[in-house]
Amino acid sequence: MAIQFSRGCPFQCEFCDIIVLYGRKPRTKKPAQVLHELQVLLDLGWRNEVFLVDDNFIGNKRNVKLLLPELQQWQKQNGYPFSFTTEASVDLADDEDLMQAMARCGFRRVFLGIETPDQESLLVTQKLQNTRAPLAQAVDRITSHGLQVMAGFILGFDGEQPGAGERIAAFVNQTGIPLAMVGILQALPNTALWHRLAKEGRLLKNQDNFDVGTITHLLNFVPTRPIADLAAELVQVFSDLYAPIPYLERVYRYSCKLSIGRSPQLRRWNQSSSIVLGVLILCWRQGVVRETRWIFWKRLAQIALNHSLVLDEYLWLLMLNEHFIDYKDFIGEQIELQLAFQSLAL
Numbered sequence: 001m002a003i004q005f006s007r008g009c010p011f012q013c014e015f016c017d018i019i020v021l022y023g024r025k026p027r028t029k030k031p032a033q034v035l036h037e038l039q040v041l042l043d044l045g046w047r048n049e050v051f052l053v054d055d056n057f058i059g060n061k062r063n064v065k066l067l068l069p070e071l072q073q074w075q076k077q078n079g080y081p082f083s084f085t086t087e088a089s090v091d092l093a094d095d096e097d098l099m100q101a102m103a104r105c106g107f108r109r110v111f112l113g114i115e116t117p118d119q120e121s122l123l124v125t126q127k128l129q130n131t132r133a134p135l136a137q138a139v140d141r142i143t144s145h146g147l148q149v150m151a152g153f154i155l156g157f158d159g160e161q162p163g164a165g166e167r168i169a170a171f172v173n174q175t176g177i178p179l180a181m182v183g184i185l186q187a188l189p190n191t192a193l194w195h196r197l198a199k200e201g202r203l204l205k206n207q208d209n210f211d212v213g214t215i216t217h218l219l220n221f222v223p224t225r226p227i228a229d230l231a232a233e234l235v236q237v238f239s240d241l242y243a244p245i246p247y248l249e250r251v252y253r254y255s256c257k258l259s260i261g262r263s264p265q266l267r268r269w270n271q272s273s274s275i276v277l278g279v280l281i282l283c284w285r286q287g288v289v290r291e292t293r294w295i296f297w298k299r300l301a302q303i304a305l306n307h308s309l310v311l312d313e314y315l316w317l318l319m320l321n322e323h324f325i326d327y328k329d330f331i332g333e334q335i336e337l338q339l340a341f342q343s344l345a346l
């Protein structure tokens with residue numbers, strides 16, 4: 001289930017439409033309202049995951065710090081019925097108190113817009129908050145509090161050098177981030193990027209056939225690198241990140257780090273029949289059919305024996321690769337279609 005605590009974000013990334021739609025002064029609900037919404041979900045019988053679908057959960061740090069103690073108290077009184085996922089900016093890693101408070105409340109996952117490990121591209125796109133400290137350290141620091149980092153990456157910033165996809169894959173492997181979403185830059189209407197590109201005469205027309213904003217969508221403007229190179233890097237980075245054995249090993253390494261900061265009260269097993277079926281399918285496909293079979297059982301035993309606090313999450317992450325394995329083929333097909341479409345349109 002999803003609820004929302006805040007809207008807006010104080011930063012000014014050039015490509016972002018959040019700040020155009022909701023502004024740069026984040027507004028928040030009062031803690032009592034958030035707790036009321038959670039109570040309604042609880043009364044309706046919901047348990048486990050709640051996604052705080054904020055643009056940037058820590059955009060208004062003062063108000064977040066007012067919410068978290070009350071949220072922790074509510075969780076405790078109700079036997080920790082929920083775990084939380086949210087989206088936040090990378091400067092979360094600079095605030096020890098905030099990370100600890102989130103972990104105490106039952107936050108398990110945080111989506112970060114890392115965008116790229118290339119410093120020049122971060123400067124070009126005005127994502128200055130990502131240039132202030134090494135990004136890999138920020139990921140490690142957040143992970144050490146038991147918060148699983150999910151991350152978004154973008155290819156196609158102006159001036160980007162060839163090999164950006166490889167550098168993203170290397171960064172993901174270095175940090176171990178299990179779920180890394182990679183897409184190609186798009187200019188969303190009315191963003192600073194959109195206005196700059198319009199001024200430079202670089203926005204493409206005839207883009208109606210594909211939904212802007214989806215991960216498989218190619219650029220809707222003339223990039224500084226050949227589109228075919230960007231498309232090839234996008235397809236390649238997905239293949240690298242979600243190849244069965246490297247993915248399994250990455251999830252294993254990351255789960256070991258994650259378990260160190262994970263609180264025992266967050267151990268929660270969802271025993272619905274669909275989860276049981278999912279685990280059975282996972283064991284069959286990755287433990288018997290695929291080339292992962294030896295490593296699958298070895299790593300599963302290691303996690304179960306040494307890091308059992310994250311066993312449920314480890315299995316969930318492995319299950320997700322059943323989706324990504326197919327999805328990387330889908331991306332290849334979609335990109336090919338769009339390249340053909342764009343060559344006709346130009």
Ligand code: SF4
Nearest residue numbers: 009011012013016018
């Ligand atoms: S940090 Fe995220 S939400 Fe905030 S301006 Fe940048 S992209 Fe938008």
